[in-house]
Amino acid sequence: MTADTNPDPRVARALASLRGLAVGDALGAQFSHPGSHPLLRRRRLPDGPWRWTDDTEMASSVVAALAADHRVDQDxxxxxxxxxxxxxxxxGRGTDWLLAQVRAGGDWRDLSVGMFKGHGSWGNGAAMRVAPLGAWYAGDAEQATHQAEISAYPTHQHREAVVGAMAVAAAAALAASPAGPP
Incomplete structure (x- = not known):
């Protein structure tokens, strides 16, 4: 479904955010290895094609979940x-392992909590995927933070990671607000 075929403005905002996230993700991935530093110094873009990363892949799932359920259903x-x-x-190694275990029939609740010696992941992945969620909830930072918190737990149980996702979602909700950012 595209924004053109769906009259729901939430879908249009989330897809616009997802497109921006995907381009930034694919561009950023080109500069994430030491061999790209000379290109940065010369202000040159690497040749294509550019592949998006796990962040865009997971953000796409977030948008699909919102379009289907109008909220985040963790399972x-x-x-x-x-x-x-x-x-x-x-x-990341932890999420790679976790998702492989879930595909094999494992319960994300047990798996996610047990990661990193029982502290849960405190990486940035949960924050990297929620800008479209914030755009979905434009103007409602409270609901955006609530849904971002719910969306973080399946892969990132550490409170710092969860709060990071909540902050990004709130900022995106405020930026996408019909009234504009404060």
Whole structure:
């Protein structure tokens, strides 16, 4: 479904945010290895094609979940994460392992909590995927933070990671507000 075929402005905002996230993600991925530093110094873009990473892949699942349920359903979201999981997209070791275990029938609740000696992941992945969620909830930062919190737990149980996702979602909701950012 595209924004053109769906009259719901939430879908249009989320897809616009997702497109921006995907371009930034694919561009950023080109500069994430030491061999790209000379290009940066010369202000040159690397030749294409540019591949997006796990962040765009997971953000796509977030948008699909919102379009289907109009909220985040953790079980359906983690199932989508696991179904779309492609290790070649650059997932962190913990999330790569977690999603493979979920695909094999594991329960994300037990798996996610047990990661990193029981502290849960405190990486930035949950924050990297929620800008479209914030755009979905434009002007409602409270609901955006609530849904971002729910969306973070399947892969990132550490409170710092969850709060990071909540902050990004709130900022995106405020930026996408019909009234504009404060």
């Amino acid at each position: 359906r979201l983690v199932d989508a994460f696991a179904r779309r999981h492609d290790s070649a997209r650059g997932y």
